[in-house]
Amino acid sequence: MTEATRRERLRAETERDIRRQARALLVEHGRDAVTLRAIARELGITAPALYRYYDSREDLLRKLAEDICTDLAAELNTKLQGIAEDDISAQVFVVCRGFRRWALAHPQEFTLVFASTEDALGRCGPNEDHSQVGDQFGRVFLEVAGRLIVGHPLPDEIGQNVPEGLHADLKAFQRILLATVNARGVEVDEQVLTLGAVYHITQSWVRIYGHVALEVFGRFPFAVTNPEPLFDSMLAEIMGGMGLSQQP
Amino acid sequence: MTEATRRERLRAETERDIRRQARALLVEHGRDAVTLRAIARELGITAPALYRYYDSREDLLRKLAEDICTDLAAELNTKLQGIAEDDISAQVFVVCRGFRRWALAHPQEFTLVFASTEDALGRCGPNEDHSQVGDQFGRVFLEVAGRLIVGHPLPDEIGQNVPEGLHADLKAFQRILLATVNARGVEVDEQVLTLGAVYHITQSWVRIYGHVALEVFGRFPFAVTNPEPLFDSMLAEIMGGMGLSQQP
DNA sequence: GCAGGTCAGTGAACGGTGTTTACGAAGTTG
DNA sequence: CAACTTCGTAAACACCGTTCACTGACCTGC
Incomplete structure (x- = not known):
């Protein structure tokens, strides 16, 4: 019953x-x-x-943002299930393109979750200790990124130039990432998921987020009539920079 | 009188x-x-x-956004005057770092101008025809970027891979950029400011904007205790990718 | 099964908001 | 000085978030 x-x-x-x-x-x-x-x-x-x-309107909005994060993660996970387990490259494309399409289709939700100052909303997810990924969407994104690195270790020359001042932060992030990927049953250590790889993931997120936000807010320096090729070429560039073949 | x-x-x-x-x-x-x-x-x-x-509160906010754009441009221009005319590399650093510092110091203004959907606010600047740069800040940024390219043409291998579907948009943007730079008395044609260079500028803006927005909104995937080295290393990477020496 | 506690929901109220309207009091112009 | 334009006002309307005292239905333990 x-x-x-x-x-x-x-x-x-x-x-x-x-x-x-x-x-x-x-x-x-x-x-x-x-x-x-x-x-x-x-x-x-x-x-x-x-x-x-709810304690207040703001509290409701905060909970709403968490819901949105969770739903976005679920949507991406569903799309991920249609991809072969070992085709990590395709998984990356699906997650990144899925994120962009979702943001363009739901600009208001994107703005609430990904373009609100912390004091106005706070972070998604209950864990503020930063020992885990903050939100559901972040988890999906980083899992795929981590698996990508694991399945295809970066060339050595990449990430030799990570700045000294970042070592501590990147090491902490590396631990989170290792835990996130290992939680899915993939064994990996810091010999494969190097600091350089972690740095590269961060830089990739900067570019993907940057493009999507610019597109949602119409803040490209010129009128892009068809932004999709721009996004795809950026994606290909990111993948290419990691020594991976790109695919349409 | x-x-x-x-x-x-x-x-x-x-x-x-x-x-x-x-x-x-x-x-x-x-x-x-x-x-x-x-x-x-x-x-x-x-x-x-x-x-x-003002016609309405929204109208006031729109005008406010224009003011903010203009003031930001003025602030950056002032900083620019302290730099040697021929040291374009230093000019790029000053503009990019100035943009980041301003955004962090004025997150609410940054959000209004750079993270609002168009329908909620509309673009800055009166010219909607897109034959010119939309706002004052964009003008400063692109002027410097244009001068950078002019003073230091890109290696040929860069930008051979600009996607076909972007040629039309990039060509239009190229015209805007040429006009913007030429308006400052620098003579330049599309032999120097190639489509590849225009593409590279766009990609650079994506990264710079992405980093700044992520920092303002606290949306990096991990807790960055000191984001400045991350920004500077990205800047160095962007400059390095153009074959330019970096500097602190 | 029923007394007593818990709790979702109500209606009234307070102070705040954007916006419209009719009106008065200045400044400007012939 | 008269006619006209323009800035500002007060009153009003329809909203808003939030608090408070309250009802009535549900649940629990005796």
């Missing part, structure tokens, strides 16, 4: 409805339109009732 | 005051705190009076 009591079931249901409505408002009319009163109106309840579920 | 009438002088003065107050509210308490009533209160007038100057 359902272990939960009637009240608990109802509560969970309402909570789901609240987030669904909030999500719809965000997607269709932007962050400012995510209003406690609008959500309540749509649900046929009154605004103060929402305070039984 | 002052050509303007008394009324015109007063109007210009209050308009300046309005923007100054709006700016202060934005910087100190974020976009949501830029309230018509708060601005009016601070100025000792009433909120509806602001409608003599």
Whole structure:
């Protein structure tokens, strides 16, 4: 039988409805339109009732951002399942292109999760200790990146020039990355996932995020009528820089 | 004498005051705190009076974004004047580092100008025809980038792999860039400022913007305790990729 | 099974917001 | 000085987040 009591079931249901409505408002009319009163109106309840579920509007938005992260991760994981286990290169393409397409299709959600100052929203995910990847999406992204490196160690010349001041941070990140990849059953140590590789992953994220954000915000220095080739060529360049063959 | 009438002088003065107050509210308490009533209160007038100057709150925010762009450009130009005319490499460093420092010092302004969807704000600058650089900051950035290329043509191997689908856009951008650089008295044609060079500038902007935005929004995949070396090493990498010597 | 506690939801209220409207009081111009 | 333009006001409307005292349904232990 359902272990939960009637009240608990109802509560969970309402909570789901609240987030669904909030999500719809965000997607269709932007962050400012995510209003406690609008959500309540749509649900046929009154605004103060929402305070039984969230401490404040800001709290709701924070939870919403976590939901979005989780959903994005799930979407990418689904796409990942259609790819051969050993074709890591294809996996990277799927994740990166999937991220871009999602951001373009849901600019408001992208803005909330990936372009909000920390004090206005806080990070996704509950773990603030930074010993793990902060959010679900980050986990998917880094897992694939890690597997890519593991399956295809970087040429030695890459990453000999990581700046001294970054060694401590990169070493910490290396530990996180090793844990993340190992958690999926792939054995790997710092002989393969070198500091240079970690640095390269960071730089790749900078470029991918940079392109996507620029496209979402229309901040390229010129009018790009068809940005997809630009993204794909950047991706190919990143992969090529790691000594990997690119593919369409 | 002052050509303007008394009324015109007063109007210009209050308009300046309005923007100054709006700016202060934005910087100190974020976009949501830029309230018509708060601005009016601070100025000792009433909120509806602001409608003599702006069509709506959104209109004010748009104008504010233009101001910010212009001020940023002025700030960078001032820093640029302290650099030797022929040391283009140093000019690039000054502009890029200046952009990063400004963004970190004014995250709210950065968010408004560089991380807002177009429909929520529209682009800076009045010219929507895209035959010119959209905003003041873009002009400064591209001027320096253009001068860099002109003073130091790229190795031939760079930019042979610009994707076919981008040729049209890049050619248009090339025209803009040529006009922008030529407007400063430097003669240059498309033999020097090749399509590959234009592509390289675009990619560089992606990386610089990506790093700065990630830092402002705290969205690096790990806790970077000291992001400055990361930025500088990226800058050095970009310059190095163009066959230029880097410098601290 | 029912008394007592828990808890989702309500309605009223407070202070805040953007925006419109009609109106007055200056400045400008013939 | 009269006519006109322009800046600012007060009042009002419809929203907003949030708090508070409250009802009524649910759940639990006796």
